[in-house]
Structures are given as C-alpha cells and as structure tokens.
Amino acid sequence: MKTALVTGASSGIGYEMARILSHLGYDLILVARREDRLLELQKLLETHSEIIVCDLSKEEECKELYKAVKKKDISVLINNAGFGLCGSFTETDLDKELNMINVNIKAVHILTKLFLKDFVKKDDGYILNVASSAGLMAGGPLMATYYATKAYVVDFTRAINTELSDMGSNVYIGALCPGPVDTEFNDVADVKFEMKGINKKYCAKYALYNMFENRKMIIVPTAGMKLSVCASKFVPTRPLLEITRRIQERKK
Numbered sequence: 001m002k003t004a005l006v007t008g009a010s011s012g013i014g015y016e017m018a019r020i021l022s023h024l025g026y027d028l029i030l031v032a033r034r035e036d037r038l039l040e041l042q043k044l045l046e047t048h049s050e051i052i053v054c055d056l057s058k059e060e061e062c063k064e065l066y067k068a069v070k071k072k073d074i075s076v077l078i079n080n081a082g083f084g085l086c087g088s089f090t091e092t093d094l095d096k097e098l099n100m101i102n103v104n105i106k107a108v109h110i111l112t113k114l115f116l117k118d119f120v121k122k123d124d125g126y127i128l129n130v131a132s133s134a135g136l137m138a139g140g141p142l143m144a145t146y147y148a149t150k151a152y153v154v155d156f157t158r159a160i161n162t163e164l165s166d167m168g169s170n171v172y173i174g175a176l177c178p179g180p181v182d183t184e185f186n187d188v189a190d191v192k193f194e195m196k197g198i199n200k201k202y203c204a205k206y207a208l209y210n211m212f213e214n215r216k217m218i219i220v221p222t223a224g225m226k227l228s229v230c231a232s233k234f235v236p237t238r239p240l241l242e243i244t245r246r247i248q249e250r251k252k
C-alpha cells in the first residue's frame with residue numbers, strides 16, 4: 001500500500017490534502033501538534049492512518065519523525081506546516097520569527113534531505129513543499145520574515161528539482177505557491193486579507209493534480225495569481241516592494 005506523510009495536517013491545506021490522498025488510496029501519516037484535530041481527521045479518512053504529534057520547530061523532533069517512519073516505504077512527502085507573522089520588523093517578536101524560520105525553513109530542509117535520499121535510492125517518490133506566492137516576489141515589507149522563508153523554500157526546491165532532472169531521476173520535487181487561501185493562516189498571523197482567499201479544498205486538489213499529473217515545478221493555483229506573479233517580473237524592485245508594503249499594510 002502506498003503511504004503519504006502530510007505535515008500540518010490538523011487544518012487548512014494540509015487537512016484537505018490528507019483527505020484527497022486518502023481518497024486516492026494512500027495510507028496516511030498525519031503530523032501536527034494538535035492531536036485532537038488529527039484524531040477528528042483520522043475518523044474521516046478512507047484508508048489506514050497514523051498520527052504523529054510533533055513540534056516541527058524542534059530539530060530533534062524532525063529527525064525523530066523521520067526515524068519513526070523511515071521503514072514505512074513512504075512515497076509522498078507533503079511539507080506543508082508553516083505560519084506567518086505580520087508587523088514592522090523593528091517591532092515583531094524575535095522568538096516568534098526564529099520559530100517561524102524553524103518550521104517554514106529548517107523543518108522543510110531536514111525532512112526534504114532525509115526523505116529525498118531514500119526516494120533517490122528507489123528512484124521513486126514525490127515531495128511537495130508548500131511555499132507561497134510570497135516566495136516569488138521581491139520581498140515582503142511588514143511580513144519580512146515570512147516572505148523570506150517562502151523565498152528560501154522556492155529557491156531550494158527549484159535547485160533540487162534541477163539536480164534531480166540532471167541525474168535523470170524519476171523523483172519529483174515541486175513547490176506550491178498559492179496566493180491567499182481561506183484557512184486558519186490569517187488568525188495565526190493576525191492578518192486580514194483584502195482579497196478573498198481561494199477555497200482550501202480547491203487549492204489542495206489543484207496542487208496534487210499538478211504534482212501527480214503535470215509534475216510542475218512551481219504550482220500557482222488561479223489565473224489571477226499567475227498573472228500577478230508574471231506581471232511582478234516586469235516591475236522594478238523598488239516599486240514592487242512599495243506595492244507589496246501597501247498590500248500588507250491593508251491586511252493589519
């Protein structure tokens with residue numbers, strides 16, 4: 001039986017991905033800190049699933065997670081857990097930011113490294129890193145750390161994708177880069193998007209389809225966001241940063 005591991009499965013995009021993967025016949029390993037939420041999700045799944053309560057901001061717990069599942073022949077890793085924080089860099093909390101760097105970057109880095117080695121050995125497997133359209137911009141004034149973490153995930157994923165294709169490997173790695181999605185993200189980041197977020201089920205379905213069927217390196221759901229990302233490439237950096245700052249300012 002095929003097995004998929006989804007981090008941040010307790011809500012939002014990760015929760016929906018777990019449900020779709022189960023519907024596709026995958027056994028699931030559900031990872032997050034809120035066990036009650038994972039237990040609720042487990043009841044809805046159509047296949048066997050296992051819950052691993054894990055704080056991905058802790059390096060040791062990321063490594064323990066890998067050790068706990070490495071014998072299970074996992075073929076899909078969804079590095080989805082992550083969160084944002086809004087505010088002027090001179091005022092935002094350093095500990096929260098370091099925590100964010102640990103979850104959004106370090107955990108993704110560690111899990112990609114450990115699982116990819118196994119996937120390459122068997123020449124099979126999928127890794128989807130959930131970044132953001134924020135990672136495709138020039139930077140995010142008033143959300144500086146969040147944008148930078150997502151730019152890391154995008155660059156890192158693109159580079160590994162290229163290394164894999166140079167090796168002629170069958171292993172897939174890609175980055176999901178959505179704009180606003182209607183999840184608990186806003187409450188955690190303490191922001192309010194001006195633009196209505198897209199449906200989380202749609203986002204998850206679009207991402208998995210483009211991973212399995214189209215093997216897209218960068219997945220951007222919705223034509224509007226694709227157009228914004230494309231247009232941003234033609235705007236010089238200073239004005240682009242100014243536009244992003246204004247958008248962030250209105251979110252507070």
Ligand SMILES: NC(=O)c1ccc[n+]([C@@H]2O[C@H](COP(=O)([O-])OP(=O)(O)OC[C@H]3O[C@@H](n4cnc5c(N)ncnc54)[C@H](OP(=O)(O)O)[C@@H]3O)[C@@H](O)[C@H]2O)c1
Binds near residue numbers: 184
């Ligand atoms: N919503 C958007 O507008 C949007 C847009 C672009 C990209 N994204 C990205 O999409 C991903 C999923 O976010 P979402 O929108 O679905 O938000 P969400 O509903 O808040 O879900 C975030 C998930 O991450 C998990 N998580 C956070 N910190 C964790 C930690 N220390 N250890 C383990 N798990 C942790 C949470 O689980 P627990 O709290 O139970 O641990 C939760 O399951 C994130 O990487 C986010 O940056 C979101």
